[in-house]
Amino acid sequence: MSYQFSLGIDLGTSNSAIAVADFETGEVSIVEITQILAPNQIGEMPTLASALYIPNPQEFPDADVAVPWKSDDGIIGHFAREHGTLVPDRLVTSAKSWLSNPHVDPRKAILPWASEIPDEKLSPFECSRRYLAHLKEGFLHAGAAQGRSWDLDHGQIVLTVPASFDEVARNLTYEAAEAAGLKNVVLLEEPQAAFYAWTAQAGKDWRTQVHPGDIVLVCDVGGGTADFSLIAVTGKDGNLALDRISVGEHLLLGGDNMDLALAYTLRTRLEDDGKSLDDWQFLSLIHASRAAKVSLFLDPTLDQVAVTVPSRGSGLFAGTLATRLERATLEQVVLDGFLEMTQVTDVPVETGGTALQEFGLPYASDPVISKHLARFLTRSLKNVKASEALTALVSGRPGAIEGAYLKPSAVLFNGGVFKAEPVRQRVLDLLRSWNDGEAVRALEGDEPDLAVAKGAAFYGKNRATGQGLRIKAGTARSYYIGLESSMPAVPGFKPPVKALCVVPQGMEEGSDCLIEGREFGLVTGKPASFRFFSSEIRSGDVPGQILPNAERELEETSRIEVNLPVLEGFAEGQVIPVRIDSVVTETGNLELWMKHTASDQKWKVEFQVRTE
């Protein structure tokens, strides 16, 4: 197929963006997205708020909230979020986090979470499909308005996902894109997209800014999530090669937490003065705190910024609340609160103690990003040391793997939080302090809130044309199937679940791996289910390897199910011998197959959604 353009889609937890790379002109540009800005008001914004509002049937005439294309998908974008925060029962946010939540079924209509509206609820999967459909139509609409009709059949679509997404969340995202009518979709990890955006923006110059032996930390902190990756730079025949060597865990912690913390601080101060705020005023206070934060971080000469919250009624004078945000308070709350100068041995505090927890999204319980970063670099070291191939990739940096953590030599910042120079500086100071005072340099990026979409479009171009840079990545995790141990029963002792490695870390797109020498007996005619595990720090494990205790070493990802029809020539219920064949498709999806040992017959194993 001949591709004419690539479309990069950054489906974010709080905001989404799209960028197009036109192969004819070679340009990569952000496409502004048409959305409802208020009832009876429509316009374009560079990002689409990943928020969906389910209006009450009488609330707005259909024509007042109609997008220029056919859609029954509710209100999506800016107005959905603005209005929905005042009607929280009807607002869906963070659908992406629900998609990767191990405690719920992402295909079950559960959103808006904990709401009691009589209207039909939506599944996290359906919400993602609707956002993607909006982005697709918005892209086509923007093209049409410019007299350019894009044909999606000739477009390479690159959809970004957090590096921390496991296989189940990746597959669901992919399916949602297909259900939204997107074809030719490939998935790309967000930190990699940020790196592609950086190389595109630096132009030819990027090759002079990184050198063999560099280990680049991509530090991506968006509105609601933090995502880390490490990319190793090596030299081969005079060319630079890039390998993504480690990814972090899924972390629900980001810039929104910072704004909220500031707003809480200022609210306490207002309340100490005997004033009280209702919910609406508190929302205004969050907006005002964010604006004050931006002003102070942007202008180092300011000592303080006034923060005012207008009254809710039309009389501004009676109830306007005024306070101020001082630089010292800002630094204390944002820099010391979230990016405290901790030791590299300080790891996040896990919650415990309270037996009863409110059920919902698994937010990070420790807000100190420094500690999560320390944990990531410590685990990365463990991962790299587990495989000779990975150890060789970082051998160009002397001392990188000596000590308690893997030492990066450069940082690429991404995400809205890092628009603020003092926040970038704090991360650099932190890394320097861990690095015995030796500085870690920053790679200068651009537009940290739009870079992922641009980088995705750029990658799509490289991929479709077969030219330009590619980061070697492969699967971020290794995957395992649980095996019940056969042991004599002992009261009070549960035999450990053993794990068979079926997919090694770093398995590349378009490759497959048949596990030789191990056969499974599968019963025909009824579904059989297995436990499925993964790890992002066991780079040394090879297919066929058995781990003695899955629950201690690995994370449970999902259950998988296989249903073999009765085979010709076999009696019903007969056990037939199979081998496991794992495949990573060209588009980066993981598939598991059970292959009949004696014939060419094989059956696909389905990932079941995770429920507890």
Add this chain to the structure above:
Amino acid sequence: MKFAAILLVILNAALLVPAAAPYLPFIVIASLFIAIVVLALAIATAPLPEPPTPVAEAVKPAPLPEKPKSDAKAEVVMLMGVLQEKGRFVDFLMEDIAPYSDADVGSVARSVHQGCKAALNEYFKIEAISPEGEGVTITVPAGYAADEFRLVGNLSGEAPFSGTVVHKGWRTTSVKLPRVLNADKDRLPVIAPAQIEVK
């Protein structure tokens, strides 16, 4: 627009009344806001030709041609609605500020300023016509755009003219207002809806 222009004249005239001295800063602020609206209205009703889009500019879809509903009056009301929503602009001007202290008015003006400024920055690209700064002597070349420079004082001879910048002037190079979806109703859209909290 006529109303706003008249209000602007009245407020500017108030600057000359000595009794109005305590409210001077706020009259100035109010005049400024109205001036902004007059400017915005002028732009909204008679759009300037946009300069050619720079190459790396984001793709900005224009309203689709099959929906030529945009009614100038409805667009003006919508602009007021935007300033009200983001900066409580109409609330501020409709309120009688006489009974309040300068400190009260000042703190409210800050919040109005922040919101309206954000709205302006979002929908317009505004720049000074004469960026050299006020008080500086500049040369206005021959063939200057008559709408961009207002020459006052001792005006004789031919361009180029040399003179001191008294006011640096403002122009907008881009307008990106939201569009009204249904302007063909038999009444104008509202500026701000009444808000009712349902229990």
